[in-house]
Amino acid sequence: MPPTDVVEGVPLLVVKPHAASLDKLVQSKSPTSTNTNNQGSVFSSYVGILCAMLGAGIMTLPSTISAMTPAFGVGLLLVTGFLAFASLRCLCLSADVTGLYSYEHLSTRFFPPILQWMLRVLTLVPCFGACVMYMIVAMDMLLPFVGISRPLLCAAYAVLAYPLCLLDSFHALQYSNTVVIFCIFYITGVLVHHAWGRPWPDQSTLPITSVTWAGLAYAIPIQTFSFCCHFNYMRVYGELQHKPLVSTITWLVIGSAFLIYGTYSVAGYIVFQGLPPHDILTGFPISDASVTGVRLALAMCMWCKMPLAYQPIRDVAEVVCLPYLAPLTKWPFRVPFTGVHSIHHVFSLALTTTLMTRLSC
Template structure:
């Protein structure tokens, strides 16, 4: 119980030998100390829903409404199933983080990227500020410099929230992020009838279906945050956490689909790889669009600290596993991660490339391949059992989709 208490109270990034403790979630936290069901759902949805929502209309333009609906449902269902496998491994092995499962199974941790979330801040925050100024500001003003605004938000918002010792503390900011996403979806629906059709401008984008599934995989990636949320859930049980997962993924699917559908029905084949850019072009001074830009900006900003927790855990496990628990190490690793992510966000030109490459490599591995491999490696069930066959199918699907998408993306780059 003493070791379990240290697991509950220590900062989430600290390397702990969780597999030495028999994992009994119902004993790990008294009911009044854990995160509520609602806050756990909000945290999970915050881990799921981020900048990926801006690329789904582009994916629908490439696959059609029916094709997109089927693919999105498949990806959401597989994401939920892979979380089920992770929870099964958590209860069987007593390992309480995604990274430790990888180390326990194969001796190597997973990795996670956060650059795409901050890319939105760099590309959209200056436009939102300029829109509210109605052209009164000078183009060279500091408050219209996307990189400077990105740096300010990272230092003033992302870094302090990422330093919090427990992921459950982010429940309040996650609930705020959820309502920002709902507001975004509602505005996309309303503005469907504000832009003329056919559109008067031509789009320079080429439709590339290779980005569709990677973007969807990127959009449902939450797996590195699932087990920390599970550990801090009130009265945690596998079935209760599975209900959190189904609720979170289901609500995310609904918001994703509505936003993608009405975004696509607004622009059709002229939809941008980043949806908000289209509204900036056709409704440059619309006040509601300005507010929804700020809403989505705040939503993705509040997502970044949540993703810091598993990323920091992976770094600490790889490079500092032999060091004792230390707040100094906790702060320095968080600062380093934040710096690296900001630099990537500053110098990557097109978010479509992030959705495509990260979605076809890191996201497919974390979403499909690794959970399946963990289960195949660690489960003692017979190989022909339904769960192991499902895990095997998950691995094969992830590898095939990831490789095919990456090959097509590289081929498109070569032909551009």
């Protein structure tokens, strides 16, 4: 009788006994275990991944194709999208082999403690920075239209985002994620409306008519980051009811993002006749009603995206802390932790604003 730990003659990954026992301990105490609540549908998974991918970075995409030639810029966007798909497929393969659907559990099984903490830091720092940046962008979008101070508006933003940050799964966030996607479609539609009927820019009058190393160095990081959703992808995959559909969902997400980004980039390039600003909103007068709608839609996006950046932080905190706080359960820990995290965001935003003000003087 063939051994049970081989598949077609290939031995499965061998897990060290102490790592396996530690993994079981973490899973038993953590709400983010491998036995994920499989409620995710094709729709909720699609909008969850796409929402994590889309964001304020779309405003800078027209400037990336103006830094090169338009054809090369769109081609580079296609290449970065394909590379993003390949990296997401690698995450799927890792999850399929191990049955684990979070970076925390993968690191617990395979890495020594020092590498586990390195991965945690690499997860926490960008996610916390994203939370603060979402708040900054939302404040910048809303302040011209409201008659309250930035600290008060920031506090109101944190209070409104607090309930969304308590939800367990991406499936529970499918409606707020759908709002983000509708807002991005609206923003893209506004720019296409402004570009409609305008002539293609005269290439002979533009300062950049060929691909340069400086243009590549500017465009590649922005376009690559635009397809980034890797912090949330594993969680969404773990929630998906029918795992074989993940490849189709990922293709749909990458294809949708490429169409949105490509359309937005070309439209912005046409509107500003080949010279779009780094932040495309700065090129429109604030009195433009359609641009006012874009600002409000972008602020709504930042509010709805806050839980996507916060969930990886919360998951790491619960996995690390709950095993040592038994018999404390997740909700008595999650509610105050999320509150402290929101307050920390407000103070971080105040500090960031103060530093930016002083540096600009």
